[in-house]
Amino acid sequence: MANMFLMPGMVFIGEDALESSREELKKLGRKALIVTDRMMGELDNVRRLTDLLDRIGIRYGIYDGINTEPTDSMVEEGLRIYREEGCDFLIGLGGGSPLDAMKAIGVLVTNPGDIMDFCGKPVIQELPPTVCIPTTAGTGSETTKSSVITNQKTSVKMLVSDPKLMATMAIVDPLFTITVPKDVTVATGIDALTHAIEAYTSKKACQLSDTQSISSVRRIFANIRTACINGSDKKARSQMAIASFEAGIAFNNSSVTLVHGMSRPIGAMFHVPHGASNAMLLVRSLDFIRPEAAARLHDLAVAIGAAKPGDGIQEGAAAFVEETRRLLSSIGVKGIHEFNIDQDAFYRAMDKMAEDALASGSPGNSRREVRKEDIIDIYKGLWQDALAS
Ligand SMILES: NC(=O)c1ccc[n+]([C@@H]2O[C@H](COP(=O)([O-])OP(=O)(O)OC[C@H]3O[C@@H](n4cnc5c(N)ncnc54)[C@H](O)[C@@H]3O)[C@@H](O)[C@H]2O)c1
Ligand SMILES: [Fe+2]
Structure with a gap:
């Protein structure tokens, strides 16, 4: 059976990718809306980008109101600023949250309605040009249609997914990730690992995603420990940026599970960072799928x-689950009890969470x-x- 295989329109990847992109960036429009979070301003990343835009004669507006859980109202606000500023393309700068928000704003620029109207539905009109500049090595949002x-x-995390959300350009400069603190490096790195494992063990896997x-x-197992222990190790950061990109391509063309x-x-109801909730679920989920996914593991x-x-x-599958368990413990993945969650409230929410999980369709790909x-x-x-730890 043939598969459609999606990639971003154009990719600049490696040290100084931002600078290398300038000739192509220039062609995308006259005025960009930069969608980001406040941390990117504090780290001077916004200035790095605006310096380049100034040099190549592109004007810009800035919307830095995204936090770690982008909501429908943030998307509305971004759309308002895009229109007020008279922008004609979009640049997302940050972790997965600003990149996702940027893509959602892009949907509403050309497709009237509320962003929630597009959950589980096709997006009809092409988006304006979109540029993704990830500053974490994790979500792979720069490579995905989601x-x-x-x-x-x-309080439900909704998925808008359509090939029209593929970025026109991805700029992956690992130097942006040097400043990522350890707990975010752990969570985002395990998010990427989870993408790669789930894509490989999904029923939707195809040869190119494999x-x-x-x-x-392979890259994550070889580099994540160093990236966590010594965040300024450029080689480990570069390898993690590539691995995150590969994992994004993989699950975008297969699926998560x-x-x-x-x-x-867990993220929507208890505000646990996305990668951290993946990390706490990973080993138990691998143990669960192992009987049917042994050859893949x-x-x-x-x-x-x-x-x-x-x-x-069977031995090989067990060895992979065991190596994953060791890896997670060696980089200090946190348990659920470390996120200030009331256990009774969690137990009361479990029925709804299980229904929401199934309704998302992802578990059905296992x-x-x-x-x-x-x-x-x-x-x-x-x-x-948590009790055992
Ligand atoms: N679109 C997709 O395909 C896809 C895939 C997986 C996850 N996601 C979504 O992505 C979001 C999570 O993204 P994330 O894990 O990258 O985190 P994030 O974007 O929420 O950022 C986490 C924290 O790290 C900080 N940060 C980011 N880059 C930094 C840097 N270079 N230096 C210092 N601090 C930095 C941010 O300011 C923030 O406080 C979730 O909402 C998740 O649902 C999307
Ligand atoms: Fe993810």
Whole structure:
């Protein structure tokens, strides 16, 4: 069967990617809306970008009101500023949150309505040109057709997904990630690892997504520890930026599965950072899918050197889950009890969270059938892990 394979329109990747992009950037429009968060201003990243725009004669407006959970009202505000400033293209600068918000603003520029109207529905009109400049190595939003936006009224993280959301240009400069603090490096790095593993173990995996997944998993296992311990190690940061990009390509052309399905409700209801909720769910979810996904997990074990091609499939799969457990513990992944969550409130919310997880469609892409009871068991398991730690 043939597959459609999506990539951003143009990619600049490596040190000084921003500078290298200038001739192409110039062609995208006259005035950009830069969508970002306040931290990017404090770190001088906004100035790096505006210096370049000044030099190439592109005017800009700035909307820096995005936080770690972009909402429908932030998207509305961004649209208002885009129109008020008379912009004709968009640049997202930051982690996944500003990039997702930027893409959602782009949807509304040409498609009238509320952003929630586009959840699970096709986007009809082309967006204005969009540029993604990631400053974390994690979400891969610069490579994806997706935008995750929280519906403020229902506290549900909604997914807008359509090939029209693919960025016109991705500028991946690993030097932006040098300043990422350790806990964000851990969470975003494990988000990328989860993308790569889920893409590989998804029922929707295809050969080209497999290539990206395997390469990404290998790179992350080899570099994430250094990136976490010594954030200024340029080589580790570069490798993580590439791995995050590969993982984004992989899941964008395959899918995410159980972990992401279960992670979004934890983020929306208890405000746990996306990568951190993935990290706490990852090992239990791998153990759950293992009976049906053993051959795929065995491949990943071979990729990281935890098994040999001729080893037993079940042993290889178990070795991969064990190596993942070790990796997470060595970089200090946090348990659910470390996020100030009331356990009773979590238990009361579990039924709704399980339904929201299933309704997202992601768990259904797993190789093992996932029932609501299975999801609730894994949610409960997070608290057992907390007791054991
Ligand atoms: N579109 C997609 O395909 C996709 C995929 C996965 C996740 N997501 C979404 O992405 C969001 C999470 O993105 P994220 O994990 O990158 O985090 P984020 O964008 O929310 O940023 C996390 C924190 O790190 C800070 N930060 C970012 N870059 C920094 C830098 N270079 N130096 C210092 N601090 C920096 C930010 O200011 C923020 O405080 C979630 O909303 C998630 O749902 C989207
Ligand atoms: Fe993710």
